[in-house]
Amino acid sequence: MAKAPSIEKLLQSGSAEWNRMRKSGQVATDHTGATFTQLFSANTDLSGLGLIGSEWDRCDLSKVNFRDADLSNAYFHGGRLQDCDFRGANLEGATFEKLKLLRCDFTGAKGLDDVEMDDVDMDRVVGLDGEEAPPPPPPPAQGITAFTREQREKALGVQASAPLQGEAPSDELPPFRPQDPPGSLFFRGLKRLGVPPLWVLDVPGLRPLLPQRLPPGSSLETLYREAVKTRLENKKPAADPAVVDRAQKALRMGAKDAPVAAMYLREVGVLPLFRFSAAQTLKAALREEVEVDDLTGSIDPRTTGALLELRLTHEVVEHLQEARRRLAATQLYTSLLEAGFTPENNWDEALDSSDASLELAQLATGEDRNALLEGFQVFAALPDEARLRRLAYLAESVSNLELVSRLPEGMEPSWLTGPETRECHDREMTYVQSLKAEDIPSKVAALAKEELGVPEGEVPEESDGDLFVHLRCDVCGKEKLIVQSPEE
Numbered sequence: 001m002a003k004a005p006s007i008e009k010l011l012q013s014g015s016a017e018w019n020r021m022r023k024s025g026q027v028a029t030d031h032t033g034a035t036f037t038q039l040f041s042a043n044t045d046l047s048g049l050g051l052i053g054s055e056w057d058r059c060d061l062s063k064v065n066f067r068d069a070d071l072s073n074a075y076f077h078g079g080r081l082q083d084c085d086f087r088g089a090n091l092e093g094a095t096f097e098k099l100k101l102l103r104c105d106f107t108g109a110k111g112l113d114d115v116e117m118d119d120v121d122m123d124r125v126v127g128l129d130g131e132e133a134p135p136p137p138p139p140p141a142q143g144i145t146a147f148t149r150e151q152r153e154k155a156l157g158v159q160a161s162a163p164l165q166g167e168a169p170s171d172e173l174p175p176f177r178p179q180d181p182p183g184s185l186f187f188r189g190l191k192r193l194g195v196p197p198l199w200v201l202d203v204p205g206l207r208p209l210l211p212q213r214l215p216p217g218s219s220l221e222t223l224y225r226e227a228v229k230t231r232l233e234n235k236k237p238a239a240d241p242a243v244v245d246r247a248q249k250a251l252r253m254g255a256k257d258a259p260v261a262a263m264y265l266r267e268v269g270v271l272p273l274f275r276f277s278a279a280q281t282l283k284a285a286l287r288e289e290v291e292v293d294d295l296t297g298s299i300d301p302r303t304t305g306a307l308l309e310l311r312l313t314h315e316v317v318e319h320l321q322e323a324r325r326r327l328a329a330t331q332l333y334t335s336l337l338e339a340g341f342t343p344e345n346n347w348d349e350a351l352d353s354s355d356a357s358l359e360l361a362q363l364a365t366g367e368d369r370n371a372l373l374e375g376f377q378v379f380a381a382l383p384d385e386a387r388l389r390r391l392a393y394l395a396e397s398v399s400n401l402e403l404v405s406r407l408p409e410g411m412e413p414s415w416l417t418g419p420e421t422r423e424c425h426d427r428e429m430t431y432v433q434s435l436k437a438e439d440i441p442s443k444v445a446a447l448a449k450e451e452l453g454v455p456e457g458e459v460p461e462e463s464d465g466d467l468f469v470h471l472r473c474d475v476c477g478k479e480k481l482i483v484q485s486p487e488e
Contacts, residue, residue: 007031008039015044016355038079040367042352047085060367062352072111082348087127091115101125176339178332179356182395183207185334189388199389201225202301203396204232220247220260224302227267239268248273251310254281262306273427275310276412282307283315290319295364295375296330298389299323301396308400314412320401327394329364329372332357333379334391343377424478429471432479437463444470444481451481 010018010027021027022045030050035057042062050070058078066086073093082102092111097118106112106127115128122128177184183206190196190209198215200208202225210233214226220243227237247261251274255261258278265272285303304323307316335357341347348369351357365371379387412431423429433443440448441457447470448454460466460483467484 007034008036011036011039011041011044015041019043019045042358060369062348082352096120174339176335176341176350176354176357178335178354178360180335182327182331182334182391185331185338186388186392186395188338189334189384189391193385193388197385197389198225200392201228201232203392204228205301205396205399206392207232208392220250220257220264224260224264224267227264231267237268239270244268244270251275251278254278256281258282259285259300259302259306262309263302266305266309272310275312275428275431277428278306278310279312279314279412282310282312286316286319290322294378295371296326296333296379296390296394298393299326299397301393301400304397304400304404308404311407312412313404313407317401317405320398320405323394323398323401325364327391327398328360329375330379330387330391330394332360332364333376334387336376337380337387343373343380347373347376424473425475427473427475429473429478429480432470432472435468435470437466437468440468444468447479447481452483 007027010021018027029048031054032050032052034051034054036055036059037057039056039059039061041059041064044061044064046069047065047067048069051066051074052070053073054071054075056074056076056079059076060080060082061084062082064081064084066084066089068088070090071086071094072090074091074095076094076096076099078098080100080102081104082100084104086104086106086109088108088110089106090110091106092114094111094114095116095118097116097120100121101123103124104126106125109127112128186203186206186208190200196209196211198211200206200211210229214222214229217223223240223243230237244265247264247270249255250258250261251265251272254277258281262272262278262282282303286299286307289297289299289303307313332351336342336347336350339350341350351361361372365375379390382390435443437460440454440460445454445456448460448468449456452460454460460468463483465485469482469484471480471482472478
């Protein structure tokens with residue numbers, strides 16, 4: 001018969017699974033000598049268990065229930081215990097060393113005279129000196145931690161009960177909803193702003209509330225936003241021939257407004273004549289934003305949208321994970337601020353109260369709570385509109401990069417030679433395929449002889465590692481074969 005998993009393994013799988021198995025009687029009650037190292041656990045029910053001589057090394061425990069457990073001779077070293085319940089537990093001979101105890105309750109615990117406390121930072125700990133337990137806190141707001149109501153009311157001020165536009169007044173505090181998708185958080189934040197700013201037209205995938213009118217202008221950005229607004233109003237944007245020429249030129253020259261140019265052409269339904277010419281500019285712009293050391297740093301969705309529209313996949317998909325990480329942090333921070341939590345106001349309790357928030361935190365910084373707090377402090381200091389813009393831009397960019405990651409491999413080789421080698425009839429030739437040297441005799445023998453002088457049926461000499469890029473003109477049908485060597 002298979003050996004039952006140890007308590008150490010079970011707790012590593014999460015408190016929800018442990019509590020379910022505990023409730024159904026699938027786990028033992030005696031775990032003498034159990035050893036836990038760097039365990040992160042919240043809302044775990046360990047009440048009444050035999051944990052004699054157990055060791056807890058650098059563990060981060062939040063809202064763990066040790067009530068009536070036998071912790072005699074247990075050893076807690078390093079880490080943090082927050083809101084843990086030791087009421088009625090047997091702590092005879094237990095040791096707490098080099099750790100933080102925050103709001104833990106030892107009321108009625110046994111063996112307290114024999115407990116050894118060495119270099120322990122205690123904050124609002126009750127029951128160690130025999131004092132009676134404090135009165136229970138007020139009922140929790142919206143089912144969240146009970147420690148937050150007064151501080152949230154103070155932080156929110158009169159806005160806590162003020163009605164949103166067109167909504168009935170409410171005495172309830174805003175709920176903490178990290179499980180809501182970024183689009184829902186964005187929509188609610190946009191309603192609180194009142195008048196939609198112009199940049200909302202950069203995130204059409206989120207179906208934003210639209211500005212009433214746009215300021216006049218002839219820049220590609222302004223014309224792109226006008227086209228987006230027209231489409232979102234269920235009208236068909238018209239292509240201006242002069243603007244189309246400007247957009248095609250911006251792509252061909254790899255200009256700074258190449259991202260907006262590609263997006264304008266998409267909105268008006270015009271095929272871009274130049275894919276690869278703008279690649280360096282687009283990828284450099286994306287790389288520059290990704291390399292900024294900011295947990296919620298914005299990524300322009302027009303850049304990622306242009307990379308998607310032009311099918312430029314090489315060296316792009318590798319940035320998807322960073323974009324997801326930033327979106328997770330921004331989504332978490334937005335939902336915390338929406339509910340009235342701030343970096344100085346019980347955000348830790350709110351974080352531990354929800355599986356969805358813990359998942360977002362894990363994706364954003366792993367188990368590094370200090371990095372999570374530092375990111376929250378930076379994000380909370382931004383103006384409301386700037387925070388909302390970051391959320392929207394990251395959500396749209398993640399969507400674009402996920403679509404790029406699903407494109408077939410080989411849509412773009414890793415070559416970026418001069419435009420004169422790949423243009424015909426005032427447009428870029430269409431990419432057909434990428435070939436290795438051994439593929440030449442069977443696939444493009446005649447073209448290799450014409451373009452490179454390779455005898456038909458033979459493999460190009462000294463071409464190990466070279467990439468042969470096959471191009472074709474859509475107008476005249478002319479074909480080219482370009483060689484890219486690894487050292488280029």
